[in-house]
Amino acid sequence: MAILKIARMGHPVLARKADPVPDPTAPEIRRLVADMLETMIDSDGAGLAAPQVHIPLRVVVFQAPGERSDALSQAERYDQTAPLTVLINPEIEILGTEREGGWEGCLSVPELRGFVERPVHIRYRGTDHEGHAIDRTASGFHARVVQHECDHLDGILYPQRMSDLKQLIFESEARHWLKEEGSSS
Helix, strand or coil: CCCCCCCCCCCHHHCCCCECCCCCCCHHHHHHHHHHHHHHHHCCCCEEEHHHHCCCECEEEEECCCCCCCCHHHCCCCCCCCCEEEEEEEEEEECCCCEEEEEEEECCEEEEEEEEEEECEEEEEEECCCCCEEEEEEEHHHHHHHHHHHHHHCCCCHHHHCCCHHHEEEHHHHHHHHHHHHHCC
């Protein structure tokens, strides 16, 4: 296994649609998945998509704890109790019209956070690296992580989903900014 270099916003691999994986159980896909998991854990991320490690394939890995702290610094912390999921050739179905805003970060957009509104309830399908079908429903943070990672497969970074770029902030300013926001409500 190896820790892979993460592509940053502006790299062409992050702007293109990723290619389908013909054989999710192929040895090279298993190696890629192992390296992606090691890279995600080492980077303290909640998820990682293959394009983020310069591989334009439809592969994502993520962890989605049922509960998480609302503290901005905790939003992407790796939680060893959360189940890890490998999702290959994913499809997402939006379930309902309810949307929810939340602060997102991204390993490809380092040191920044942005407020993004996304559908609250989704269903996602795909295959894991052992060839098993995955078909799950998700809501809240779980749904947010899946949507964020799958966006990478279509060449979309979270700032492109933001409705107000004034809510794109440096992590170093986040606590101050959020404290002011909380006192005005």
